[in-house]
Amino acid sequence: MSNIGACKRIAIFFYNEKVKRLVELLRNTYEVEYIAEDNHFLWGKKPNQLTVVSIAKVFQLYINKKIDKVVIPWKNSMIQGQNLYCYLLKYGFEESDVLYAPYRSIFDKNLSDKDRINLINIYNMKDELECLDIIISNSCDIKCKNCSLFTGLAGDNNFADFEISKVALRKIKSIYSRIDEIHITGGEPFLNPDLSKYCRIIREFFPKTKIFIDTNGVVLKTLQMDDCSFLLQYDIVLKVAYFPEYDGAIDKLHIKLDRWGIRHQIRHEKYYFEKYYDFAGKRDINDAFFHCKKRFRKLVLYENELFPCYTPFALRNAERLIPLQISDKSTMDLFEKQNVSNKDVWQSLNKSSEYCRFCYDSLVSWKNLKDEEKRDKKNWSV
Structure with a gap:
């Protein structure tokens, strides 16, 4: 039936x-x-x-x-x-x-x-996933002010363990029959010496999936064609962030990648970052979760942990500087039990957590004000 x-x-x-x-x-x-x-x-x-x-x-x-x-x-x-x-x-x-x-x-x-x-x-x-982001580097060679992942606080050579990630990806493969896109990300993925290994096993496990590497392009400026051969071998697309310091250089990078036959996308210039967090931590977690636009847009994997969004991972980095006192784990350990289903993932991650109280609240519910409410400054964007 x-x-x-x-x-x-x-x-x-x-x-x-x-x-x-x-x-x-x-x-x-x-x-x-x-x-x-x-x-x-x-x-x-x-x-x-x-x-x-x-x-x-x-x-x-x-x-x-x-x-x-x-x-x-x-x-x-x-x-x-x-x-x-x-x-x-x-x-x-x-x-x-x-x-x-x-x-x-x-x-x-x-x-x-x-x-x-x-x-x-x-x-x-459903046992299909539209997008999975795999964090393989918690380090970055650009220290951006207001980085949403706080990678500037994570230090150098802070990389995911390849062997743990490999076992986790095999488990992901057993949970989902189809994943449309996988993004290898960070930090800066090209800093991780195991990047080509990640590309190899991801392509092996998910032969029909579109695979992207999110990069700031700094390392690419010094790489030679032989250093990038694995990108062609495993059919990888680069997504290059365009930062202001690249003005005049991004064109050369595009020409070089084009000449080598490496598929790539140049993102719009990044002159501004959005505000994602409020460290006062006073937002109602259920309200934040109810209005969250990030919820299940994608899953995020770091080693053996699955995240419903980037917030728990990012705020772990933030805690190196700011004492947030978060006890809620808000992740799913893929190794905690032998058989994990898509339903297990959904039930584990589709719920509010302590992390939600730090999400910046930029929303105001619509309401048609009564006359007596017009003089209340709380009802205006101030």
Whole structure:
């Protein structure tokens, strides 16, 4: 029996080619009438006898029992910079009514329609991951003011243990059937002498995954082509941060990488950093977690520990300077038990923690002020 259950009426996110395939699959058994879309130019259109509606309209349809469940297809799980599933739960959807259609349910032509439908499951049971970041270096050769990871406090030659990371990655492979992107990051990954080993085992474990290295490019300026041959061998894409001190040099780096055939992306100039933390630590952790845009956008791995975001890892570095007095571990030890499932990961990491109280609160809830409230300075951005 399908994991969709006994429901009949379904809405699907968002309007694109893979959604068309999914609609064709589900229409024989279920009533698929609505496509939820945040592109307002599509609202009201009726492609293939479907009605395209806003996200707000989907909430109304669900509350008014005009739809039973929603389906989030593979790689459609972000909205306004945050995880769509968390967004839906935040505004009233039941966990059991938010479903996930994995890659194979949409694209695997070797499966029968029945088998493809049976792959659709409750979202928090999905065994696919859109992005995994692997921190292999806690050291950096640039000491940026306001670095969000506080790597300037971590010291030199502070690297993840390769053998521990290798075992952890093998375990990750057993948990997730598919990972779309893996980012090797830091600190500065090129400082770690085992970088090529990481690329080799990641490509071995995840042959179809897009692999990126996030780098500031400083080391790249002095490397020769032979030093970078592993990037071609393991089909790695570089993501190069563009800092002000590179003005005039970033063009040369691009030309050199292009000549060597190394795929790369140059990011926008970094003249400013965002403020992520408030060390007063007075924010309500449940409020911070409820409004968090980072929640389950990706998972972060350092050696055998999984993090729900970068905050716990970053604040460990910050504690080298600032006594934050955090007792909550807020991570998942992949070695703690022999068999770990995707459900274990979700239950372990999808919850508020002490770290949340240090997240900078830049949000103000909308409200239509009454006359007597207009004179209260707390109701204005001051």
